Amino acid sequence: SAVISQKPSRDICQRGTSLTIQCQVDSQVTMMFWYRQQPGQSLTLIATANQGSEATYESGFVIDKFPISRPNLTFSTLTVSNMSPEDSSIYLCSVETGLQETQYFGPGTRLLVL
């Protein structure tokens, strides 16, 4: 398994501003992902954070809105840019480890945009 931490754990932001969320893993991992979970909903994959190259975004998510960095195998950031109230969600970092496909999640960042 992996121990994953996220910062901040929660934040309240004004519309039009940007917030950068950090994800730190206690071991080197190949695959890191960012998910969004809107209130009462399931998890939606935003992008795969690739080390040393641009992130791979899912349909409906673009780099200008959700820029991602992955400077090494233990750390990634997700920025939510030019926020609007519709961006109020939980943002979750996850990693895939081990020889078999298994994903572990961080505690999440709860974002409220006013």
Next chain:
Amino acid sequence: GQQLNQSPQSMFIQEGEDVSMNCTSSSIFNTWLWYKQDPGEGPVLLIALYKAGELTSNGRLTAQFGITRKDSFLNISASIPSDVGIYFCAGQGSGNQFYFGTGTSLTVIP
């Protein structure tokens, strides 16, 4: 993206009762995962399944990888109040992406 159908959507049960929930997909999957999410927390992995027909237990929890590879089941025996939460299934096909179920909200009445 693809979303898995999970049922039931919510359950209200008495403490001590057994619980069953399932997850279905229109596509074949090679991996099924089951998670529990408590309020204000990230999902916690409960059980991972990698082979059709596989039956795996984790304490009072038992999950099965359906033989059609399009479904999975989670059972909780003798429920206790701390079982309260939202349970999500996740499936992975030939690609890297995991697709998540719609969730089952479990309430245990003491």
